[in-house]
Amino acid sequence: MTENDLLYTLALQHVPNIGDITAKRLIAHCGSAEAVLKEKKQNLLKIDGIGSVTVSDLFKTHHLKEAELELEFIKSNRIKVLYFQESDYPERLKHCIDGPILLFQAGNIDVQNQRIISIVGTRKITTSGIAFCESLIEQLVPYNPIIVSGFAYGTDITAHKAAMKNNLQTIGCLAHGLNQIYPKVHKKYMVEVEKNGGFFTDFWSTDKFDRNNFLKRNRVIAGLSEATIVIESAEKGGSLVTADIANSYNREVFAVPGRTTDSQSTGCNNLIKQQKAHMLTVPADIPYILNWELEGKEKPGVQKQLFVELDDTEKTIYNFLKENEKEQLDMIAINCQIPIFKVASVLLNMELKGVVRPLPGKMFEVV
Structure with a gap:
């Protein structure tokens, strides 16, 4: 323009x-x-x-x-400005009704024809959460995804650092103008992030720093990506807002389950329980659900558990899915003559046992 x-x-x-x-x-x-x-x-x-x-x-x-x-x-400051009607504006963000009309960019970002995922979660990430996040990104390297996050404490900076360690492009979405950085302690990562991607924001240099900006920023994180991954979250938190926004955009959402006694897993467990997110237990779940393929190679799958014991209801659903390859939740309930609320619970147990897996559109199939 x-x-x-x-x-x-x-x-x-x-x-x-x-x-x-x-x-x-x-x-x-x-x-x-x-x-x-x-x-x-x-x-x-x-x-x-x-x-x-x-x-x-x-x-x-x-x-x-x-x-x-x-x-x-x-x-x-040589800031690049992306306008929502022009070709260099992120394609997925164009399809978000509330996507910013102007997006300000610093760094060397290239989002055209790229696989993009957002990784979000608590600022109080646990040691196991850090390990899972780092392992996830490392194992996704063959697919060369762009890693998007919010450049905040905890999960965000863990994802950015893991992306840079593995030479993946990473994008920090900021809740303020490009004349400052929050938190200030992360200023030391700015140069490396800009070499390996950069920063997006729709805030001006004159916008006051406000906690509500983070909620507005979250729509950019969700809108840029084909999937949002929640690593850890308490019962309430900004990452759950991002997941809700991603769902409203009809994007895929993944959540890493945890023990019911772990406060930082409550939000993720609730997302899975409420069927707002796919349960993410191994990195291979991501390329499988998103239908990513490696050129010249078979797509890695989720390993099926051997000698799994199923109760009568689980066997009924399992046999139906095995015969029909894949089916929607509602149709499973109708054909198996099981109340839908019970089918949802049974499918979750079967997913935990590793014998079925969810697909987009509330579809399920046998592993």
Whole structure:
């Protein structure tokens, strides 16, 4: 986009009461951000979903003045700006209704035609959580995925460091402008991250640091990726918000199960129990569910357990799936004449035993 286009898009982004969804609607109607800001108020009010509160602050001149200052910051720091209608904007993020109209980039990021996964979790990651995260990324190296996270304490920085150790591209999604870094202790990793990927944010250099920014940032983490992986989480936490956003985008979500007595596994266990996430027990689950293939090689599968004992209900479901190859949860319940709530519970037990595995769309198959 031209410098003039960027200026007006920044100005539109600066207007209170106009978020990304509304901004996209206005741009679609008028043709550009400049056209929006030069359109007559009465014409804008005719647009479906646009009211007087939305446009009340639109025509104040200080938005352009603030945009000019931010544009100078962008130019002086050689920040790359990605516009949601252009080809270099991340493809998956284009399909998110609330994806940012502008994305600011630092580093050497290349997301075109790439496998991208987000790894999130608690800031109080345990030793076993660190080990699982590092092993997961190391074993996914043959697929050359981009590792996305939030550059925060705990799980985030573990994922970034593991990606860099294995020479994988990594992207830190920030909850602030590119004129600062949080936490400050992670500043020492910035140069290496930018060499191996970089940073994305939709916040300005003038945006105040606020905890609510992290929730807004999470939509970028979820939107960039084809799957979000939750390593560890307490009963409540930002990583669960990211998982919910990923689900709302119809992306795959994985969660690493843990013992019921482990507080940092409660969130993951709940995601699995509520069927909001695939249970992730071995790295091979990721390429299998996402249908990743290695060129010239067979896709690794999940090893089936031998001599597993099944009760009568489990045997009924197992035999049905074996005969039909794969089937949806609802159809399993109907054909096996078992209440759906019980089928869901039984399938989870069978998954834990390693005899069935979930597929996208609430489908299941025999391992």
